[in-house]
Amino acid sequence: MSNVTNLGRSGLSDWVIQRFSAVILAAYTFFILGSFLIHPDMDYVQWKTIFENNLMRIFSLVTLAALCAHAWIGMWTVSTDYITALQFGKRATAVRLLFQAGCILLISVYLIWGIQILWGF
Amino acid sequence: MRVFIKFAKGLALLTGRLAESINLKDKRPVNLDITTIKFPLAAITSLLHRLSGIFIFLGVALLLYFLDLSLQSESGFALVLELLDSVFVKLLTWAVVAGLLYHLIAGCKHLLMDMGVGETKEGAHTGAVTVVVLALIAFMVAGVWIG
Ligand code: HEM
Numbered sequence: 609m610s611n612v613t614n615l616g617r618s619g620l621s622d623w624v625i626q627r628f629s630a631v632i633l634a635a636y637t638f639f640i641l642g643s644f645l646i647h648p649d650m651d652y653v654q655w656k657t658i659f660e661n662n663l664m665r666i667f668s669l670v671t672l673a674a675l676c677a678h679a680w681i682g683m684w685t686v687s688t689d690y691i692t693a694l695q696f697g698k699r700a701t702a703v704r705l706l707f708q709a710g711c712i713l714l715i716s717v718y719l720i721w722g723i724q725i726l727w728g729f
Numbered sequence: 730m731r732v733f734i735k736f737a738k739g740l741a742l743l744t745g746r747l748a749e750s751i752n753l754k755d756k757r758p759v760n761l762d763i764t765t766i767k768f769p770l771a772a773i774t775s776l777l778h779r780l781s782g783i784f785i786f787l788g789v790a791l792l793l794y795f796l797d798l799s800l801q802s803e804s805g806f807a808l809v810l811e812l813l814d815s816v817f818v819k820l821l822t823w824a825v826v827a828g829l830l831y832h833l834i835a836g837c838k839h840l841l842m843d844m845g846v847g848e849t850k851e852g853a854h855t856g857a858v859t860v861v862v863l864a865l866i867a868f869m870v871a872g873v874w875i876g
Pocket residue numbers: 626627630631633634637675678679681682683685686778779781782783785786789829832833835836837839840
């Protein structure tokens with residue numbers, strides 16, 4: 609199986625990327641939740657110190673990339689499951705491409721905005 | 730409930746007919762009569778995993794907005810806390826965090842099952858019950874913490 613709009617050009621590599629990015633996202637989520645546990649009354653300086661660290665910047669950037677890949681594959685899967693001829697008839701392909709374009713747009717905004725946040729303070 | 734089932738049944742039949750009339754070449758049978766489809770707990774938790782994924786894809790915007798403000802300056806950080814004083818923002822934030830926690834918990838189960846853990850009918854049910862219990866606890870903790 610191959611399709612021009614999926615990320616890794618095949619279902620298997622998409623499946624692997626989806627799992628790999630899920631693990632990164634889970635690790636990052638646990639890390640942030642853990643930092644809230646360690647600093648129950650977090651103030652600005654503590655918060656800033658966490659994100660200023662270069663390792664943390666890399667971790668955040670890798671997670672941002674994982675988020676973009678994960679969200680794209682996830683939303684692509686959803687779009688190919690639900691936006692089909694069964695629901696949308698002849699217009700299905702057009703509607704699906706429009707939906708996918710919207711997802712790409714939002715993902716691009718997240719990516720650029722995220723990089724600006726991580727390097728802009 | 731009756732009305733809902735009737736409505737869903739009608740909708741399913743309609744989609745089926747539409748599909749028939751549109752997709753004449755495709756002769757494969759399609760069963761969309763949801764009153765005959767069983768929805769075990771594992772199917773519901775799986776559907777919720779998908780819905781939560783779509784929801785947090787949009788919710789990330791809120792999280793990035795908070796991250797942006799909170800890192801910019803001391804006053805930005807204070808502004809996030811101030812925003813979180815409002816009940817509406819509290820609820821919205823709780824919804825996104827709850828969605829993320831649900832997706833995380835169900836996602837971990839998904840990954841475990843991908844590795845072959847609990848791949849039986851009973852295992853699937855136990856896994857689904859575990860996801861529900863853990864998620865409910867996580868929702869409450871998040872609620873207390875944000876509230
Ligand atoms: C903010 C971050 C996240 C977003 C926006 C997101 C979004 C999505 C979306 C839209 C899907 C597609 C739904 C589907 O195919 O059923 C998905 C699938 C998935 N997500 Fe996430 N997710 C995030 C974080 C996570 C985390 C932390 C995990 C941790 C375990 C995870 C695990 C999974 C798995 C395993 C799938 C595949 C489901 C399948 O193949 O059916 N995700 N995600």
